[in-house]
Amino acid sequence: MPADSKKSPQPELRRSVTPWGSFSWGYSDVGADIFVGLGLVLAWAAGASNVAFLFAGVVYVCIGLAYTELAATYPVAGGGQYFVMRGLGDIFGFIAGWAVLLDFTIDVTLFAWTSVDYSSQLMPALVNSVHPWLHFGVVLGLVIGLCLLNVIGVRESTTFNGVVSALDVISETCILCFGFLFAFRPQLLIHTMQTHWPSPYELMLGTSLAIISFVGLESISQAAQETQRPASIIPRTSVSLILTILIFALAYSNLALGFQPWHPITDAAGHHLQFWQIFPNNPDNQGKAVALLAAQVPYYGAFAALYVPVLGAILLLISSNSGVFGSSRIAYAMSTSNLLPSIFQRVHRKFRTPMISIVFFSVIAVIELLFAAAPALFPAVSSLYTRFFHGENGLDFLADLYAFGAATSYSFVFLGLIGLRLTDPLSPRKFKIPLNVPMRFRGERVEFPIVAVIGFIGIFSILMFTLFTHPLGRIFGPSWLLLGLLFYLVYRRYRRLPVLGSQPRNWRTAQTEILRRAGELELMDEYVANVKASDARRAGLGT
Amino acid sequence: MLFFRGLLAVAMLLCGLVILVRMAEALPAGRFAIVPGVVLGAAMVALGVHRLSLIARVRGMM
Numbered sequence: 001m002p003a004d005s006k007k008s009p010q011p012e013l014r015r016s017v018t019p020w021g022s023f024s025w026g027y028s029d030v031g032a033d034i035f036v037g038l039g040l041v042l043a044w045a046a047g048a049s050n051v052a053f054l055f056a057g058v059v060y061v062c063i064g065l066a067y068t069e070l071a072a073t074y075p076v077a078g079g080g081q082y083f084v085m086r087g088l089g090d091i092f093g094f095i096a097g098w099a100v101l102l103d104f105t106i107d108v109t110l111f112a113w114t115s116v117d118y119s120s121q122l123m124p125a126l127v128n129s130v131h132p133w134l135h136f137g138v139v140l141g142l143v144i145g146l147c148l149l150n151v152i153g154v155r156e157s158t159t160f161n162g163v164v165s166a167l168d169v170i171s172e173t174c175i176l177c178f179g180f181l182f183a184f185r186p187q188l189l190i191h192t193m194q195t196h197w198p199s200p201y202e203l204m205l206g207t208s209l210a211i212i213s214f215v216g217l218e219s220i221s222q223a224a225q226e227t228q229r230p231a232s233i234i235p236r237t238s239v240s241l242i243l244t245i246l247i248f249a250l251a252y253s254n255l256a257l258g259f260q261p262w263h264p265i266t267d268a269a270g271h272h273l274q275f276w277q278i279f280p281n282n283p284d285n286q287g288k289a290v291a292l293l294a295a296q297v298p299y300y301g302a303f304a305a306l307y308v309p310v311l312g313a314i315l316l317l318i319s320s321n322s323g324v325f326g327s328s329r330i331a332y333a334m335s336t337s338n339l340l341p342s343i344f345q346r347v348h349r350k351f352r353t354p355m356i357s358i359v360f361f362s363v364i365a366v367i368e369l370l371f372a373a374a375p376a377l378f379p380a381v382s383s384l385y386t387r388f389f390h391g392e393n394g395l396d397f398l399a400d401l402y403a404f405g406a407a408t409s410y411s412f413v414f415l416g417l418i419g420l421r422l423t424d425p426l427s428p429r430k431f432k433i434p435l436n437v438p439m440r441f442r443g444e445r446v447e448f449p450i451v452a453v454i455g456f457i458g459i460f461s462i463l464m465f466t467l468f469t470h471p472l473g474r475i476f477g478p479s480w481l482l483l484g485l486l487f488y489l490v491y492r493r494y495r496r497l498p499v500l501g502s503q504p505r506n507w508r509t510a511q512t513e514i515l516r517r518a519g520e521l522e523l524m525d526e527y528v529a530n531v532k533a534s535d536a537r538r539a540g541l542g543t
Numbered sequence: 544m545l546f547f548r549g550l551l552a553v554a555m556l557l558c559g560l561v562i563l564v565r566m567a568e569a570l571p572a573g574r575f576a577i578v579p580g581v582v583l584g585a586a587m588v589a590l591g592v593h594r595l596s597l598i599a600r601v602r603g604m605m
Contacts (some may be wrong), residue, residue, distance in 0.1 A: 050579035173551055177558050184562075186569035188581065193576040243590045247555075250583040254562075258580075 013359040015258060022227050023237040024165035029216035030167060030245050032319035035312045036114045037213030038252050039289030040399055043279040045206025047196030048188075050253040056210035057246045062455025063410050064242035065433040065528065066417045067217045072234045072418075075518045076513075077225035078333035079218040084412045085337060086391045087419030090502040091488070092335075094339045097410035098484040100218060100330055101361065102477070103405035106216075107323030108365035108423035111370065114318035116285030121309035128394070134378035139231060142320065147362035150324045153353045159317065168315055171242070171308065175293070176251045179298040180258065187216060187260025199509040205469040208403045213249045213460050216319070218326060224518075232518050235431035252293065261296040283393045288312070290319050323365070328357035338497055340486065371476075372397045392472050400466070400473030401480075408481070411437040414456035422446050426530040427511055429525045444534065545598060552594035558585025 045052040049352055070083045078085075080100050085093025116138050120126035128135040166187040175422055198206065210269075224230040275296060278285050285292060288540040290313055295305035325439035332354050348355040370393035375382040385392055392400070421426075425446040467474045492499045508531055515524035562584035566577045 048584075054579045054582060170547075170551065173554055173558075177554050180558055180561055184565065186577070187572060189580065190569050190576045193573075232565045240594070243586060243593070247583065247586050247590060250579060250586065254580050254583050452585035517605075 020162060020237075022233055023241055024162040025222070026216070026219045026237070026241045027165040027244070028161045028315065028318045029219040030214065030241065031230065031248070032111060032315045033213040033215055034245075034249050034252060034310075035290050036110060036212060036399070037119065037249070037315055038256065038293075039279050039286030040209045040395065041206050041253065042201050042256055042276045042289065043286050044198070044209060045278070045282070046198045046202065046276065047193045047257065048198050048203050049206060049210075049276065050193075050250065050257055051254040052206040052210040053460065054091035055087070055251045056214060057249055059211065059455060059458035061246060061456065062451050063214070063217055063244055063413070064220075064238060066413055066452060066455060067220045068235050068238040069429060069431050069433050070413070070417060070420070071221040071224040071238075071426050072122035072231045073429050074514060075221075075224035075227070075234070075520075076333075076514055077222050077329060079221040080409050080413045081330060081339070081417070082221075083420065084339075084416035085339070085502075086507065087416035087423065088412070089340055090337070090339060090492075090498070091500055092412060092415070093337070094334070094488050095481065095485065096416070097334045097406045097411045098320040098481060098488075099341060099408040099412070101327055102244075102410070102480050103215060103402060103409065104323045104327035104330065105361050105365045106368060106398055106402045106405060107326070108143055108146065108362065109321050109369045110395075110402055111316045111320035111323065112139050112146070113369070113372065113395065113398065115313045115320060116286070116315060118309045118312040119290055121283070121288050121291045122306075127284050127375055128287070129130065132373070132401050133211055136369070136373040136377060139373070140366065141368060142317070143362060143365055146317075146321050146324045146386070147358060150183075150321070150328065150358045151348065151351060151353055153351045164311075164314055164318060168311060171304070171311055172248055173302055173310070174247075174519075175290075175297055175304060176255065179293070179297045180251075180253045182298040183260050183262065184255055185258050185260050187258075188274075189254060190261065190366075192257045193274070201469060203463040208407075208465040208469060209399055209463055210249075211406055212402045213400055214245060215402060216322075218330075219322065222326065222329065228519055229527050230249070230518050231428075231523055233539065252290065256289075256293060259293070259296070262301055263296065263297075271273065283395050287395055324358060324362060327361035328354045329379055331357045331361065336433045338495065338503060339493075340492055343460075364429070368398065368401070368495050388471070393534050394469075396470075397472050399474075400470035403466045403470070404463070404473045404477030405480075407459055407466055408477070409464055410459045412458060414452045414459065417452045418449060421449055421452075424507070424511075426527060426534055428526045428530070430523065443538065523536070545601065549598050552591050552598065554591075555587050556591025556595070559584045559589075559591060562587065567605065 017466040041049045041052055061114060074083065076082055081093050084096035111171025116126050116135055117128065125131055126135055211256060220234065225233050227233050256276050259315040261275050265273045265275065265278060275293065278292065279289065288309065291309045295301050331344040333338055334340040335342055342353065344357045346356050347353060375385045376394060422441045425444045433449055433451045437450060438445065438447055440446070489499055497503055511527060512524055515527060561583060562580060566580040569577055
């Protein structure tokens with residue numbers, strides 16, 4: 001008897017997340033991204049920042065719709081890797097999951113880093129360029145602290161997430177309302193777009209960075225696992241989430257380009273600058289863009305300058321924590337599917353948390369932090385980066401890898417969605433992405449998703465932009481994938497599992513069980529009826 | 544709670560309308576440059592209307 005079957009059954013996650021809880025869960029993950037992405041995109045895409053966000057935003061809407069359909073149809077916490085594994089097979093599931101794991105570990109470091117950047121708006125001692133060792137020490141302390149909190153099992157509560165998300169939505173709406181009413185000059189926006197249009201290289205770089213403002217949709221599937229009646233709730237909350245995030249990203253970029261600051265901004269020589277011009281070649285400003293913009297909004301800015309850095313820092317820290325938690329959960333899910341060794345399933349005797357998983361991925365996050373902080377800490381490394389990597393700084397390094405991981409995993413999720421539409425047409429889909437072409441595949445009526453193809457082309461082009469324009473990303477990203485793939489092949493061979501193929505699994509039984517656990521009994525009945533009808537049809541054809 | 548959510552939805556809707564009107568003013572100078580702004584304004588109006596309709600449905604149920 002295998003050792004696994006002797007164990008007591010694993011406790012299930014309690015399904016207690018409400019619609020608002022589901023929204024705020026996603027929002028606290030994805031909503032924080034604009035705090036990081038805005039400054040980076042303004043620095044590179046300049047007068048075309050809003051176009052970069054628009055392109056990435058359209059791709060993001062496609063990704064969001066794909067995740068909504070998949071999470072509502074297969075409400076399990078495995079997320080992208082589960083959908084891809086089920087649609088395309090084990091090895092592709094591993095690649096997608098491994099890319100997501102890269103993103104989660106980067107998430108930990110990048111968001112802890114920018115959380116400190118936002119704090120530096122109120123505490124100048126934390127400015128990276130002035131006190132790099134202090135900045136590094138605080139970020140390292142945050143990463144280690146979050147790791148320990150997760151090991152002993154302390155997580156932010158859904159209520160806390162909900163309160164912070166609500167405060168942030170209100171705050172951002174106020175900033176945008178005051179900004180657009182009193183400081184937005186459409187003529188200035190058009191003038192900026194016409195006179196500061198970037199080169200094609202810079203536009204590609206800016207677009208690849210814009211996608212990091214939309215990363216974190218894995219949380220939709222994680223919320224699905226813990227939401228009662230996910231097939232009904234998830235589509236409703238996801239559409240609101242997708243629109244809200246899209247609007248904030250587009251609004252900030254348009255506002256920043258056509259923004260008349262309340263107080264004039266000048267450079268060292270006393271020349272007047274437009275608001276967006278404070279970001280190129282200034283990583284300190286890039287890390288706290290929303291706080292800088294909020295402080296310049298007429299009337300509201302005086303108040304916003306006090307709380308937006310704090311709110312931003314808290315939101316970013318929540319997002320960083322979700323990286324620690326999410327990586328251990330994805331590794332756990334991959335381990336149960338035999339994509340990773342069973343050591344990642346092991347839980348601490350006392351705290352009942354996946355300690356090995358949490359510590360392993362936190363160590364990787366610390367290694368990434370060392371790579372990111374090295375140019376600021378050691379002048380010799382800085383000259384090395386200048387010579388070989390176009391002088392990319394710490395924030396660029398993290399953003400490069402974040403964009404690479406996201407683009408890779410999302411590309412596979414689109415392929416997984418197409419694969420599942422063809423191979424699993426019997427699962428009831430309460431939410432379907434629009435624009436489908438009906439056709440027949442292996443004797444079944446299926447609907448081919450056009451939006452998934454459009455989304456795949458969009459995200460694949462962003463992946464190509466990332467590889468073309470990010471000197472560090474194109475080395476470290478593929479290296480991470482290759483290293484993981486090598487490890488996967490050795491592990492599968494050692495366990496005598498199919499190395500390139502997939503383990504045989506009974507997806508029909510699994511799907512029935514998934515729907516039963518989700519409380520979607522009507523959908524479960526519908527699925528069982530579909531399966532019976534399909535089997536009867538095939539038996540009829542056979543005779 | 545519903546009142547505040549309604550207020551946010553109205554703010555979003557008004558903000559979208561302001562952006563649409565102001566981008567329309569800039570049409571002669573901007574042409575294609577106004578597209579991101581128009582998309583933003585339209586998305587804000589859509590989200591505002593969507594949220595208001597959800598709130599109206601909930602109020603109808605209460």
